[in-house]
Amino acid sequence: MSTCKGTYKFKPLVFHPVRPRGNLKDGTPLPMPRSGHRIVCHGLSFYSFGGYNPKITTNEYLDDTWQRTHPLFQELWQFNTVNSTWTRIEGTGGMPEELASHSAVQLGPNMLVFGGTAMPFGDSSSDSAVCLSEDKLYVVGGTTGFQYSIDVHCLDLTQGVWQQLSPLVTHPHASPEERYRHEIVEYAGALYVFGGGRSDAACDLTHLPTFMLPERTWTSTHTRPDAHTGKYPLPRRCHVASKVNVYIHGGYDGVEAFADLWRLNLITFEWQKLPCKSPVPLYFHSAAVTEDGCMYMFGGVKNLEDNKRTARVTKVWLNVGKLRDICWEALCHYTPKLPSLPPSTLLQMGIPQYIVESLQHQTPAYG
Structure with missing residues (x-):
């Protein structure tokens, strides 16, 4: 296995950029830069709904939904915090049309979305x-x-x-x-x-x-x-x-x-x-905190002059994490390919069952 340089040190109250991976089952494995979206945490994942980016053209993002809804994203994404993998979720039923400046909260296994603006963008907004x-x-x-x-x-x-x-x-x-x-x-x-x-x-x-x-x-x-x-x-x-x-x-x-x-x-x-x-000033971004006290932030406007948005994922521990989380971070630091190994191999290595299961618990990709 390849290894990372440097010694791992757990540090609370330090912003750490997260290098995301894409789910290759999807034709668009990573979300585009956006603002005005909302994220909520559930279990070992956070979920991002909606967003806005007037800088992306229909030629830059060849997606059928984007062609219809731009500059708003009618998308729901899952980010697995154990293996840092994005997956675009295919839902059933009618997805809301109000896709920016909405609010969202987590209620058990559900995300409740309230308000927001639809197209024409800005004509109305809660x-x-x-x-x-x-x-x-x-x-x-x-x-x-x-x-x-x-x-x-x-x-x-x-x-x-x-x-x-x-x-x-x-x-x-x-x-x-x-x-x-x-x-x-x-x-x-x-x-x-x-x-x-x-x-x-x-x-x-x-x-x-x-x-x-x-x-x-x-x-x-x-x-x-x-x-x-x-x-x-x-x-x-x-x-x-x-x-x-x-x-x-x-x-x-x-x-x-x-x-x-x-x-x-x-x-x-x-x-x-x-x-x-944070590495850059941000606004119109979104953040959520895991049950164990790690804040994840995604997206937002990062440049005032150019009104430029980002797809960056950043995390910061707000307190001292559990030993199991610290150990997993250290293992992934030294062996970045560890999350991609087969479940049987991980179990033989002594990786806890809950981590192995979470690595496989990926909502089916869109498309």
Whole structure:
């Protein structure tokens, strides 16, 4: 087996580019660069739905679906985190037409997709932020493409019933500023709103608009700056947020794109600027966290001047991983061809059954 140079070292809070492989059963083994998509984690894979790229022509991407939906991707991809393999999934039924600036959450083995924009691109867009708490899906704010809102709605997933939680009419100063491309997190009976803005502005993160679910009222939560630098994250929209504590990465304020990673403690509400940055600033990207605490990021806009998108996959461990994960990373570092060996060979070598099974658990390729 061929080996990699250098000594393997497990390092949390360090961004690592992931070199993806394509599923050769598919005529398009790797996804094209995109933004405005969403990813969710399930098991040992993450799944990416939709996206947008006006820079790719129909001659560059000879795909029947792309010819019909460009510049939007009507695609669902699976990325197996054990062997770093992309597979385009063939689904049944009608795939949604709203393919960019939607929201998505994971519910058991399902991905729930809400809102977004279809063609003609930009004529309408929800850009709402959603989060899932037990059997409730909460939706906050967004835009129609022309008007912004900060309304709060709830979908009872057991009964399939929508309910508007925020008052239909409020005092002008009772609700926070309307916005889009924000993120929300539910914690202890409250919805916290992170950033967002409008086409010409971004909201700051020194105070978080907070919707108290039992009282159905808006309030504001004061956050504390990083204890070492005395600074807060800069205002931003089009960033990503993950609830493991709360981590936010990247984003855009209308002038500058960001590569920084911040953590907010939901007990003390103190920000901590983490000592790492992604290889390039990103916005309109997507991120998800595995059960073991590894954040994967895919796609996004990486160049402000050229409005250039990427298909890069990057991961960062937010904590110390399990020994089994560290051992597998080390084995693949020294023997990159290990994941491609036959299952019988891997089992004879002592590779755990769950890893061998996950290497074979690839959803059938598209086409």
